[in-house]
Amino acid sequence: MTAMTPMTPTPPVSPLLPMxxxxxxxxxxxxxxxxALLVKDFKLEPGTLTPDARLDELGVDSIGMAELVFNVxxxxxxxxxxxxxxLSTFGxxxxxxxxxxxxxxxxxxxxxxxxxxxxxx
Numbered sequence: 573m574t575a576m577t578p579m580t581p582t583p584p585v586s587p588l589l590p591m592x593x594x595x596x597x598x599x600x601x602x603x604x605x606x607x608a609l610l611v612k613d614f615k616l617e618p619g620t621l622t623p624d625a626r627l628d629e630l631g632v633d634s635i636g637m638a639e640l641v642f643n644v645x646x647x648x649x650x651x652x653x654x655x656x657x658x659l660s661t662f663g664x665x666x667x668x669x670x671x672x673x674x675x676x677x678x679x680x681x682x683x684x685x686x687x688x689x690x691x692x693x
Contacts, residue, residue: 623663
């Protein structure tokens, strides 16, 4: 027979432990990820995606913009407003998404801090 080693109990996880910080996305991170979506989904050449490039002139029509918005929401874990489908240039899309990421991550971080404060009392 083999001897059994005693198991050490796993310490309980405290609900008051701080959440790991959310790494901020830079403008270049956002731009690169949106560029990759447009290249993959709409078969666009990366070099055509300059800040002032009009998406409709590149073949992204209103239905394409709706598809892009859905894909961006999935990619970044966002919920975007209807204003997103009315953006017309690549640069506008990138700025809008960057601002949305910052706003929604800030809200999520604030909510976590508020929940932690409620549990601590």
